[in-house]
Amino acid sequence: MAGIYIHVPFCYTRCSYCDFYKTTDQQLKSEYIKAVCKEIDLNASFLKHEDIRTIYFGGGTPSTLKLNEVETIIHHLQSYINTRLVKELTMEVNPDDVTEEYIQGLVKMGVNRLSMGIQSFVDVHLRKMNRRHNAQQAKDAIRIAKENGIANMSIDLIYGLPYMSFEEWKSNVQFAIESNVQHISAYHLTFEKGTLYYDYLKKGKLAEIPEQKSIEQFDYLLNELDKAGFINYEISNFAIDGCESQHNSNYWTGVKYLGLGPSAHSFIDNNRRWNVRDTGKYIQALSSDGAYFEEEELTDSDRYNELVMLGLRTSKGIDISSIDNFNPIIRTYFNDELKKQVSHGNVVLNDGFCLVPSTKKMITDRIISDFFYVDND
Ligand code: SF4
Structure with a gap:
C-alpha cells in the first residue's frame, strides 16, 4: 500500500501565520504542471508497482488550479496507476474558490474528499489572519460542496489566537459541529519563523496566550466534539467513525508515500527525500534533467x-x-x-x-x- 502527495504551491495571498511552502507568483502555473508531469514520469516504476490507495492535493492552495489543470495531473497519473483503485482522493480547497461548477468538475475527476481551510467563522479573525474568505463564504462553501457530491468533508479550525475570546472559540466549535462535516482538524496557533505573526511576536504586537487558556480551549473542543460523536484519532484530528483521513493515517503508521511538487517529501524503503523548496528551481531542475531533491537513509x-x-x-x-x-x-x-x-x-x-x-x-x-x-x- 502507498500514497501520493502533490504539493500545489500557489496562493493568492499570504496568511499571517502560515509557514507552509508557497508562492504568490501565478505565472509559474503552466510550467509547474509540466514539471509535475515530468516528475510523475520519473517515478513511473514506483507508480506502476505500488498499490496506490490515497492521493492528496495539498498546498499552498490546490484550488487555485483550474479544473483543466487538475485534470492534466490526474490524467497523467492515470498513465501509470488505476485511479479507480484509489480509495481516497483529497483536495484542499479555500472557501472562496468553491463554486458548483468547480466541485462538480472535481467530483467527475474522482475527488471524493475535500479539506477546507475555514480557520474561523468570525470575520474579524479572518481579516486579521489575512484569509481571503469571510465567514459567509465559508458557510456557503460547505453547503455547495455537500450539495454537489462531496460526502466526506474536513474543515480546519485554528485556536489559541491572541485576539479570540473563549466565547468566540465556543461558537466556532458549535458552527463546525452544526455544519455536519465528517472531519475536523483543529490546530493551535504557533508563531513560526518567517511569518508575519512571528515578526509581530518579536515586536510585541502579538503575544502567545497563557497555557491555561490554551488548555481551556482544547478541553472544550475535546468535550464538545466527543459529545457530537467525533473520535479524536490524532491529537489535532477528529472524525466521525469511518471518516478518518486514510492518507494522513498512513503517514502516522509508516506507509510509504511519494511526494510530487516543490517542497514535497517522500518516504520510500527507509529513505526520506525532500524536493527543492522553490518553485522556479523545481521547474528549472525538471526541465533540464537536473537534481530536484535530496535524500537520506533513516x-x-x-x-x-x-x-x-x-x-x-x-x-x-x-x-x-x-x-x-x-x-x-x-x-x-x-x-x-x-x-x-x-x-x-x-x-x-x-x-x-x-x-x-x-x-x-x-x-x-x-x-x-x-x-x-x-x-x-
Ligand atoms: S494558510 Fe494556506 S492559503 Fe494561507 S498562505 Fe498558507 S498555504 Fe496559502
Whole structure:
C-alpha cells in the first residue's frame, strides 16, 4: 500500500501565520504542471508497482488550479496507476474558490474528499489572519460542496489566537459541529519563523496566550466534539467513525508515500527525500534533467524518534512490540522512559500499546520530546 502527495504551491495571498511552502507568483502555473508531469514520469516504476490507495492535493492552495489543470495531473497519473483503485482522493480547497461548477468538475475527476481551510467563522479573525474568505463564504462553501457530491468533508479550525475570546472559540466549535462535516482538524496557533505573526511576536504586537487558556480551549473542543460523536484519532484530528483521513493515517503508521511538487517529501524503503523548496528551481531542475531533491537513509534513532512522534499523537498510541525492531540501546532507553512516564501518569498502557491519556493530551509535545532519543556520536 502507498500514497501520493502533490504539493500545489500557489496562493493568492499570504496568511499571517502560515509557514507552509508557497508562492504568490501565478505565472509559474503552466510550467509547474509540466514539471509535475515530468516528475510523475520519473517515478513511473514506483507508480506502476505500488498499490496506490490515497492521493492528496495539498498546498499552498490546490484550488487555485483550474479544473483543466487538475485534470492534466490526474490524467497523467492515470498513465501509470488505476485511479479507480484509489480509495481516497483529497483536495484542499479555500472557501472562496468553491463554486458548483468547480466541485462538480472535481467530483467527475474522482475527488471524493475535500479539506477546507475555514480557520474561523468570525470575520474579524479572518481579516486579521489575512484569509481571503469571510465567514459567509465559508458557510456557503460547505453547503455547495455537500450539495454537489462531496460526502466526506474536513474543515480546519485554528485556536489559541491572541485576539479570540473563549466565547468566540465556543461558537466556532458549535458552527463546525452544526455544519455536519465528517472531519475536523483543529490546530493551535504557533508563531513560526518567517511569518508575519512571528515578526509581530518579536515586536510585541502579538503575544502567545497563557497555557491555561490554551488548555481551556482544547478541553472544550475535546468535550464538545466527543459529545457530537467525533473520535479524536490524532491529537489535532477528529472524525466521525469511518471518516478518518486514510492518507494522513498512513503517514502516522509508516506507509510509504511519494511526494510530487516543490517542497514535497517522500518516504520510500527507509529513505526520506525532500524536493527543492522553490518553485522556479523545481521547474528549472525538471526541465533540464537536473537534481530536484535530496535524500537520506533513516538511522535507527531517526526511525525511533519518528515512531514516537507520530505514534504518541494518535489515540491508538505506540505498539510496544514495534520497539523490538530497534537496537538494544534504544530499546533500553524506551523502556526506562516508559516506566518514568507511566509513573507520572503521562502515558497509560492498553493492550500492548502506550498512549497519552486525554487528561494529558495538551502536553503531548512535551511527553514526545522526553521519549526522543539523541545519538551521542
Ligand atoms: S494558510 Fe494556506 S492559503 Fe494561507 S498562505 Fe498558507 S498555504 Fe496559502
